[in-house]
Amino acid sequence: MAQIEQRPKGPDRYEVDGENIYLLGSQCSACGAVFYPEQTVCGRCAHRGSKSLRLGPEGVLYTWTRIHQSTSEFQTPYMLGYVDFPQNVRVLVPLVENVEPTMGMVLKLVLATGPKMAPGGEPFELVHGAPIVGEERQA
Amino acid sequence: MNDVYVIGVGMTAFGKHPDRTAADLAAEAILGALDDAGIKTADIEAAWVGHVYQGMAMGQRGLGAAGMSGLPITNVENACSSGSTAIFHAATALKAGIYDVVLACGVELLSTRFRGALAPDESDIEAQIGLTMPAVYAMRARRHMEQYGTTPRMLAAIASKNKFNASLNPLAQFKKPVSVDEVLAGRMIADPLHLHECAPVSDGAAAVVLISARKLHQLDSSRAVRLAASELRSGKLEVGLPDMTIEDLTWRTAEAAYQQAGLGPEDVDMAEVHDCFSIAEATRVEGLKLYPRGEYPARVARGEANIDGRLPVNMSGGLLGKGHPLGATGVAQVIEIVKQLRHEANDRQVEGAKVGLAHCRGGKARGVEGTACTVNILTL
Numbered sequence: 001m002a003q004i005e006q007r008p009k010g011p012d013r014y015e016v017d018g019e020n021i022y023l024l025g026s027q028c029s030a031c032g033a034v035f036y037p038e039q040t041v042c043g044r045c046a047h048r049g050s051k052s053l054r055l056g057p058e059g060v061l062y063t064w065t066r067i068h069q070s071t072s073e074f075q076t077p078y079m080l081g082y083v084d085f086p087q088n089v090r091v092l093v094p095l096v097e098n099v100e101p102t103m104g105m106v107l108k109l110v111l112a113t114g115p116k117m118a119p120g121g122e123p124f125e126l127v128h129g130a131p132i133v134g135e136e137r138q139a
Numbered sequence: 140m141n142d143v144y145v146i147g148v149g150m151t152a153f154g155k156h157p158d159r160t161a162a163d164l165a166a167e168a169i170l171g172a173l174d175d176a177g178i179k180t181a182d183i184e185a186a187w188v189g190h191v192y193q194g195m196a197m198g199q200r201g202l203g204a205a206g207m208s209g210l211p212i213t214n215v216e217n218a219c220s221s222g223s224t225a226i227f228h229a230a231t232a233l234k235a236g237i238y239d240v241v242l243a244c245g246v247e248l249l250s251t252r253f254r255g256a257l258a259p260d261e262s263d264i265e266a267q268i269g270l271t272m273p274a275v276y277a278m279r280a281r282r283h284m285e286q287y288g289t290t291p292r293m294l295a296a297i298a299s300k301n302k303f304n305a306s307l308n309p310l311a312q313f314k315k316p317v318s319v320d321e322v323l324a325g326r327m328i329a330d331p332l333h334l335h336e337c338a339p340v341s342d343g344a345a346a347v348v349l350i351s352a353r354k355l356h357q358l359d360s361s362r363a364v365r366l367a368a369s370e371l372r373s374g375k376l377e378v379g380l381p382d383m384t385i386e387d388l389t390w391r392t393a394e395a396a397y398q399q400a401g402l403g404p405e406d407v408d409m410a411e412v413h414d415c416f417s418i419a420e421a422t423r424v425e426g427l428k429l430y431p432r433g434e435y436p437a438r439v440a441r442g443e444a445n446i447d448g449r450l451p452v453n454m455s456g457g458l459l460g461k462g463h464p465l466g467a468t469g470v471a472q473v474i475e476i477v478k479q480l481r482h483e484a485n486d487r488q489v490e491g492a493k494v495g496l497a498h499c500r501g502g503k504a505r506g507v508e509g510t511a512c513t514v515n516i517l518t519l
Contacts, residue, residue, distance in 0.1 A: 012264070044376070065277035065281065069271075071258045089379070094268055126268055
C-alpha cells in the first residue's frame with residue numbers, strides 16, 4: 001500500500017494515496033448519509049457516530065464560477081466549483097486555471113496552490129479539481 | 140392566538156451614511172415609526188432589534204438614542220434575515236398575549252466596515268477556500284441557465300426592473316434607471332453575475348410598531364395593516380446531491396406562512412423578495428410558487444413582474460435598487476408592503492392589491508442550503 005499522508009491542519013481534509021488524492025468525509029454509521037467535512041452527529045437521522053469515508057479521486061462538475069471580486073484575503077480572479085462525488089456528496093473545491101470549465105466535466109482531485117492570498121498572506125496548498133479533458137457525465 | 144397589526148412604520152434613506160452612527164440611524168427609524176403610529180415612546184412594552192455586524196448591545200444603543208430605556212430589549216442576529224426575525228419574535232410575543240404594543244427594528248452601518256464582497260463567517264470551511272456570497276449565487280445562476288435556458292439578458296432584466304422601481308422610491312440608494320444593456324456592460328463580479336446584479340454595500344435602519352387586535356380597538360385603526368402570517372425557518376443540512384435551483388428553505392417557510400394566513404400563492408397580489416442578486420429573485424419567487432419553476436427570468440423580461448404587471452415583485456426597488464443594509468432589509472420589505480396596502484406608495488403604487496408578501500432569507504453556512512428565512516404576509 002502506498003504511503004498515506006494525512007494533513008494535520010488547513011481548511012481542507014484530505015489523504016494522498018499514491019497517485020490519488022481523496023477528500024476525507026464521514027458516513028453515518030446508522031443511515032449511511034455522507035458529509036464533508038466529517039460530521040459526528042448525523043444531519044439526517046441524528047445518530048451519534050460516524051466513520052471516515054474517502055471522497056474521490058474523481059467527480060463531476062455540478063456548477064462553477066470565476067470570481068472577479070472577493071474579500072481582502074484573496075487575489076482575483078480565481079475559480080471555484082461544486083463537485084459531485086460517487087460517494088453521493090457535493091463538495092466545493094478550487095478549479096485549476098488551465099482549462100475552461102464546462103458543466104458535467106469530469107474532474108480529478110489534485111494538489112495545487114491557491115486561490116492566491118492577498119499580499120502579506122501566506123499561500124497554502126489545497127485540493128483542486130483538474131479537468132480530465134474529453135470526459136463528460138450528466139451532472 | 141391574538142391577531143397582530145402593523146400600526147406604524149419608519150425608515151431612514153438607504154445609502155451611504157459614513158458620517159452617522161448605527162444608533163442614530165436606528166433612532167431616526169424608531170421615532171418615525173412611533174410618530175406614524177401616533178403613539179409615545181412609553182407605550183412600547185418590548186423591542187427586538189436585528190443587525191449583523193454592529194457589535195454588542197446595538198438595540199440598547201439605538202433605543203437609547205430614541206430616548207427609550209428600561210424595557211425588555213432583545214438583539215437579534217440571523218444573517219440578512221435579522222430584521223425580519225425581529226419582526227417574527229415581536230409578532231410571536233403579541234400572538235401569545237404577553238404584550239400589546241411592541242417594536243421591531245433593523246439597522247446596519249456597513250459602508251465604514253466593508254469593501255468588496257461579503258463572505259460567510261471566516262470559520263466556514265468554504266469561506267476559507269475563497270467562497271463569497273456573489274460566488275454562491277453565481278453558481279446557482281449557472282445551474283438555472285443550464286436547466287431552464289435562462290440567459291444573462293433575462294437575469295439582467297431582473298436587475299434593470301429593480302433599479303427602475305428604485306428610481307421611483309425617494310428612500311432608495313440608487314436614483315437612476317439602468318438598462319438591460321448597461322447591466323450586461325457592467326464589470327463581472329462572479330461569472331455570470333455583473334455589478335448591477337449584486338446588492339450594494341448600504342447603511343440604513345427601518346422600524347415597525349406592532350399592536351395586538353385587542354389594543355387596536357382602543358385606537359384609531361384606519362391605517363393599520365394586518366400581519367396575517369409571520370414565519371421563520373432555517374436551512375436543513377443537505378444530504379446527497381440536491382438541485383441547487385430549488386429553494387426548499389423558501390418553500391417550507393412560505394408553506395407555513397400561507398397556512399397561517401389561510402391563503403395560497405394564488406392569493407398574493409405583490410411581493411417584496413430577497414433579491415440580494417438577480418438570480419436570487421428568480422429562485423425565491425419560484426420557491427414561493429408565485430411563478431412556475433424555471434420561468435421567472437423570462438417572464439420578467441416580458442414585464443410580468445413590473446409594478447403594473449400581472450404580479451409585481453420588489454416595487455420598492457428591492458435590495459438591488461433600494462439598497463441592502465443587512466439588518467434593516469427585512470423590516471424595510473414589510474414597510475413597503477404596508478405602504479402599498481395603505482395606498483401610500485405614490486409613484487410605485489400597485490392598484491387594487493389586497494395581499495402582499497415579504498420574503499427575506501440570507502446567510503450561508505457550509506452544508507445548509509440557506510441559514511435563515513422569513514415570510515411575512517400582510518393583508519388589508
